[in-house]
Amino acid sequence: MKRTSRDIRTANRYEVLRQIIAESPTSRQELAAATGLSLATVATLVGELLDLGLLTEVGFEDSAGGRPRGLVAVNASGGALIGVDIAETYVRVELFDLALNVLARADEDMRPGESRPAQVVGHVATAVDSVVAQAGVECARVLGVGVSVPGQVDRATGIAEYAPNWDWHDVPLLGLLSEQISHPLYLDNPLRACAVAELWFGAARGRGDAVVVNLGTGVGAGLALGGGLHRGVSNSAGEWGHTTLVLDGRLCHCGNHGCVETYVGAPGIMLNLRELSPRSPLLHPEDQTATIDALARGVAAQDPVAVKVVRDTARYLGAGIADLVNLLNPEVVVLSSWVAAALGEPLLEEVREAVARHALQRPLAATEIVLSPIPTDPVCLGAATFALEGALSSITQKANQRSNRRTWSKQ
Amino acid sequence: MKRTSRDIRTANRYEVLRQIIAESPTSRQELAAATGLSLATVATLVGELLDLGLLTEVGFEDSAGGRPRGLVAVNASGGALIGVDIAETYVRVELFDLALNVLARADEDMRPGESRPAQVVGHVATAVDSVVAQAGVECARVLGVGVSVPGQVDRATGIAEYAPNWDWHDVPLLGLLSEQISHPLYLDNPLRACAVAELWFGAARGRGDAVVVNLGTGVGAGLALGGGLHRGVSNSAGEWGHTTLVLDGRLCHCGNHGCVETYVGAPGIMLNLRELSPRSPLLHPEDQTATIDALARGVAAQDPVAVKVVRDTARYLGAGIADLVNLLNPEVVVLSSWVAAALGEPLLEEVREAVARHALQRPLAATEIVLSPIPTDPVCLGAATFALEGALSSITQKANQRSNRRTWSKQ
Numbered sequence: 001m002k003r004t005s006r007d008i009r010t011a012n013r014y015e016v017l018r019q020i021i022a023e024s025p026t027s028r029q030e031l032a033a034a035t036g037l038s039l040a041t042v043a044t045l046v047g048e049l050l051d052l053g054l055l056t057e058v059g060f061e062d063s064a065g066g067r068p069r070g071l072v073a074v075n076a077s078g079g080a081l082i083g084v085d086i087a088e089t090y091v092r093v094e095l096f097d098l099a100l101n102v103l104a105r106a107d108e109d110m111r112p113g114e115s116r117p118a119q120v121v122g123h124v125a126t127a128v129d130s131v132v133a134q135a136g137v138e139c140a141r142v143l144g145v146g147v148s149v150p151g152q153v154d155r156a157t158g159i160a161e162y163a164p165n166w167d168w169h170d171v172p173l174l175g176l177l178s179e180q181i182s183h184p185l186y187l188d189n190p191l192r193a194c195a196v197a198e199l200w201f202g203a204a205r206g207r208g209d210a211v212v213v214n215l216g217t218g219v220g221a222g223l224a225l226g227g228g229l230h231r232g233v234s235n236s237a238g239e240w241g242h243t244t245l246v247l248d249g250r251l252c253h254c255g256n257h258g259c260v261e262t263y264v265g266a267p268g269i270m271l272n273l274r275e276l277s278p279r280s281p282l283l284h285p286e287d288q289t290a291t292i293d294a295l296a297r298g299v300a301a302q303d304p305v306a307v308k309v310v311r312d313t314a315r316y317l318g319a320g321i322a323d324l325v326n327l328l329n330p331e332v333v334v335l336s337s338w339v340a341a342a343l344g345e346p347l348l349e350e351v352r353e354a355v356a357r358h359a360l361q362r363p364l365a366a367t368e369i370v371l372s373p374i375p376t377d378p379v380c381l382g383a384a385t386f387a388l389e390g391a392l393s394s395i396t397q398k399a400n401q402r403s404n405r406r407t408w409s410k411q
Numbered sequence: 412m413k414r415t416s417r418d419i420r421t422a423n424r425y426e427v428l429r430q431i432i433a434e435s436p437t438s439r440q441e442l443a444a445a446t447g448l449s450l451a452t453v454a455t456l457v458g459e460l461l462d463l464g465l466l467t468e469v470g471f472e473d474s475a476g477g478r479p480r481g482l483v484a485v486n487a488s489g490g491a492l493i494g495v496d497i498a499e500t501y502v503r504v505e506l507f508d509l510a511l512n513v514l515a516r517a518d519e520d521m522r523p524g525e526s527r528p529a530q531v532v533g534h535v536a537t538a539v540d541s542v543v544a545q546a547g548v549e550c551a552r553v554l555g556v557g558v559s560v561p562g563q564v565d566r567a568t569g570i571a572e573y574a575p576n577w578d579w580h581d582v583p584l585l586g587l588l589s590e591q592i593s594h595p596l597y598l599d600n601p602l603r604a605c606a607v608a609e610l611w612f613g614a615a616r617g618r619g620d621a622v623v624v625n626l627g628t629g630v631g632a633g634l635a636l637g638g639g640l641h642r643g644v645s646n647s648a649g650e651w652g653h654t655t656l657v658l659d660g661r662l663c664h665c666g667n668h669g670c671v672e673t674y675v676g677a678p679g680i681m682l683n684l685r686e687l688s689p690r691s692p693l694l695h696p697e698d699q700t701a702t703i704d705a706l707a708r709g710v711a712a713q714d715p716v717a718v719k720v721v722r723d724t725a726r727y728l729g730a731g732i733a734d735l736v737n738l739l740n741p742e743v744v745v746l747s748s749w750v751a752a753a754l755g756e757p758l759l760e761e762v763r764e765a766v767a768r769h770a771l772q773r774p775l776a777a778t779e780i781v782l783s784p785i786p787t788d789p790v791c792l793g794a795a796t797f798a799l800e801g802a803l804s805s806i807t808q809k810a811n812q813r814s815n816r817r818t819w820s821k822q
Contacts, residue, residue, distance in 0.1 A: 152773045161773055208644050221738065225641060232740020233619050234777035242771055243734035247657045247727070256733075256769050316658070322667075323654035327632065327738075329643020358667050360653055362563045362572055366645035 009045075010393065011228060012037060016045045017054065017074075017392070018200050021099055024073040025058045046072055053078045054098060054392070074099040079391070080137045082145040082183070083384030084124055085190070085377055087338075088165050088217040089289065091120065093127035094380040095135045095142075098388075100201065102376055104134035112286060115166040117176055125180035143391035144184040146383030148193040149173060150218050152236050158187045164253045165217060186383075186390045190214055191238040193382030194336045194372075195222025195229055200385050202334065202374045209330040212372075213240070213321060215339040217288060219261045221324060241265065245320055263316035266292055266339055272316075273309045280305055292342045299346045310343060311350050318354020321369070325355060329363045336372040337379070344371065420456075421804065422639060423448055427456045428465065428485075428803070429611050432510055435484040436469045457483055464489045465509060465803070485510040490802070491548045493556040493594070494795030495535055496601070496788055498749075499576050499628040500699065502531065504538035505791040506546045506553075509799075511612065513787055515545035523697060526577040528587055536591035554802035555595040557794030559604040560584060561629050563647050569598045575664045576628060597794075597801045601625055602649040604793030605747045605783075606633025606640055611796050613745065613785045620741040623783075624651070624732060626750040628699060630672045632735060652676065656731055674727035677703055677750055683727075684720045691716055703753045710757045721754060722761050729765020732780070736766065740774040747783040748790070755782065 158174025298306025569585025709717025
């Protein structure tokens with residue numbers, strides 16, 4: 001309940017930095033206009049970000065007869081951030097500069113069954129070494145590594161509490177990773193990584209309330225409410241994939257029946273296909289990615305089975321998204337992750353129609369449904385953003401401690 | 412997106428007033444400890460509330476050798492607030508003092524079919540006149556009337572946009588009421604009234620995230636997230652009653668199929684009973700209240716049909732509440748409104764078991780499910796609270812305007 005001035009200051013600092021990353025160079029006056037903060041507040045926050053080396057002064061612009069305005073930009077080369085996307089079938093690692101441009105990427109495939117924590121940690125460590133070497137950055141300049149792992153995670157302890165697809169229970173993932181990676185580590189899950197990526201860089205930026213629907217092997221909904229991530233009381237909000245869409249429906253690996261995920265996650269879509277056409281050549285029984293790609297190509301070629309499967313999937317998805325619209329009344333719903341990217345516009349069109357059939361008129365009229373505009377892996381970008389937030393808060397704490405020490409030594 | 416210092420100030424003012432209403436008399440030091448705000452901030456806010464006549468100084472307490480601490484309390488007789496609960500089958504109006512004690516109550520029954528706006532407005536006006544006369548308060552001391560009406564409402568324009576049970580569309584309710592009621596009027600719906608009542612006076616007070624499940628003729632979920640009401644982008648968040656629980660299930664009056672409300676709203680519960688035992692003496696076909704009361708008595712007497720109906724209803728309710736737990740990860744789920752009050756502990760026990768069967772372990776472990784502890788009509792209390800919030804913001808604005816005028820006249 002403690003909504004302290006420090007929380008507000010942190011939120012405002014994020015807001016200013018987001019705006020500068022989106023439009024660099026910019027002036028304090030433009031920042032004040034874009035964020036709704038006072039010029040005095042913006043000037044203070046910009047000063048702090050300059051002191052921290054995250055921004056740099058880049059000259060002046062004329063202001064129609066007035067005093068020339070100082071321009072600031074992100075100090076892109078001031079450090080590097082790493083985002084790690086641990087998915088069910090692959091590990092992807094990207095290294096970013098401070099303007100969140102991708103400087104290097106490494107992919108590691110995981111074979112079916114290759115899901116022991118030690119195996120996964122090995123892939124992550126290899127890929128992190130690879131991106132640091134590729135980009136040629138000094139280790140000391142890596143401000144942090146954000147790690148996204150599916151399922152429920154305890155950020156504070158770095159424990160992957162429950163990853164249903166791998167049957168992981170209470171894996172001390174950050175501890176295992178820290179034995180091989182010396183940079184500061186930040187753990188979270190893909191729902192929240194995708195949501196924070198949209199909040200900083202995508203379709204949720206500047207929107208009041210947004211729902212980021214994550215369609216991959218697992219599915220979920222990252223909630224960006226009131227301009228910030230809604231985490232819930234124990235950091236597990238967003239498990240929309242495990243809400244009931246069909247009472248007593250398909251058995252889910254979570255133990256429940258009829259969960260949204262069993263109809264619209266990649267394995268659920270494969271089952272939709274198998275139920276419609278058990279021997280379809282579109283079906284690659286052991287390969288989710290190949291099946292989804294085949295469906296996308298089939299829809300492009302107007303293959304009737306592919307069209308029907310996408311329509312059936314959109315019908316489930318539309319009913320589930322309408323539930324989110326009715327319950328949360330968001331300004332935007334963003335379809336994110338690899339299944340949404342692969343099925344693209346044809347899926348989006350069908351989903352929009354299905355949501356319109358299910359949702360109440362007032363919230364429906366207020367909601368826009370879009371595909372994620374983020375051109376790179378949103379999970380890596382979001383994970384790197386967690387590292388940026390973490391670095392920002394830890395260097396701010398250190399700066400506060402230094403200034404406290406100065407105050408103390410004067411007394 | 413404009414999270415300004417004014418919003419924070421308003422939230423903090425509510426927080427301090429809530430705490431004083433809950434524990435009066437109290438000191439500024441106790442308030443600072445209870446709210447997490449600094450003593451300086453609390454002192455400023457208390458000063459404002461004293462100036463506005465909402466608080467009063469009530470002496471001093473010893474502070475173990477230190478300076479005696481000034482005590483403040485709510486100035487209960489400083490004004491009156493009225494809460495109006497327009498339900499499908501009745502209108503209830505309560506008049507409160509500023510400590511939110513009920514001073515007078517009036518009930519008007521509505522006959523089946525009596526649902527034209529003019530009829531409803533007539534009942535409200537009669538009941539408002541009645542409570543003012545009963546309590547013997549001067550009209551000028553009534554700070555405001557909060558009005559709750561089912562369905563989707565536009566607070567800003569005072570229009571009841573859609574009340575599905577009455578098939579109301581775009582009824583200018585506040586305009587019609589203002590022709591007969593001269594006090595300031597504030598419109599909202601029962602979901603949000605119940606949520607704000609729990610937030611100020613009930614089980615959500617001091618909790619980070621709470622979901623208030625409203626079980627009446629209609630059902631919904633008021634969302635109290637981060638210590639404030641989550642309204643959504645067009646004030647229609649909370650329509651959990653119209654989320655899909657059974658794809659292609661029972662037809663709902665909203666036009667969709669399988670909505671939660673069709674299984675756990677009072678008419679849905681009557682249908683659960685009818686499907687189990689079409690000629691049950693518990694069933695009063697035209698009377699929801701009589702049927703729910705008969706079920707409650709039946710459960711108390713261990714009537715097997717009543718027990719089975721409550722169990723079946725709890726099964727639907729448990730699956731739907733588990734969805735809220737998985738999606739929002741709240742600290743507390745409160746069962747509110749007249750159906751929850753009538754079926755009470757036996758329903759609660761069955762619901763807890765059903766939620767435990769459906770919800771994921773991590774969010775389940777963090778959530779408590781309780782019956783509303785509010786002993787009076789929570790909708791009236793919440794509606795009166797909206798009037799208190801409205802009065803607080805309007806008198807604060809006037810005070811600011813006065814102080815601005817003073818500043819201007821000095822220049």
